[in-house]
Amino acid sequence: MPQTSQCLSFSCREIVDGSVEKCPKCGTKMRTPKMVRRLGWFLLLVGLFLVALMGTITWNMAPSLLRPYAPGSNFTGTAEQAHMILRLFAIVIIFGVGTMINGIWQIATGQRNRWITIATLGLAVVLFVVAWTTNRGLGG
Known part of the structure; x- marks a missing residue:
């Protein structure tokens, strides 16, 4: 070809x-398709990093965040603040999965997909909004 x-x-x-x-x-x-595939590998690695890092953080913090008033919980905020933090973690993980999907598509086809790119950029906007509202909700 x-x-x-x-x-x-x-x-x-x-x-x-x-x-x-x-x-x-x-x-x-x-x-060229070769350049797009290289960028796809980069997107895949970034997505894997985000999902692995945020998944680990979420896994370790979930017990304290899901039961903020339980004995032995290190989290000192309110239940609503805990839910805000978990929402932020979830959207970062979803953004990482979207980035991985975008990268896999580029690796497999050697082309960018307009709709996947738009969806990934939309997830980035949602991530920004959720992070901003979480920061405001936590008193930052």
Whole structure:
């Protein structure tokens, strides 16, 4: 299969045979499938890191956060604050899974998928909003 380059512009998406630096149609930078696969591996590793790290943190903190008033609990906040923290942990894990899905798609196909990319960026916005409201709710 001959190598092709795809325009990075969401409006153009021109596909050209060979390794081309700039799109002949709109002048935007182009990516080859090899470059997209490398970025896919990076996304997969970032997603795995987020899921593993936040999963471990959630696993270790869940007993204290789910029962904040139980004897021996190290968490000194309210039950609502504990739920806010767990929501934040969950959205970070979901964002990590979305990033992994995006990376796997890029590795498998050598192309970016517009809808997966938009969904991942949407999860990033949701993560930002949840983090901001959690910070405000915790008195930060």
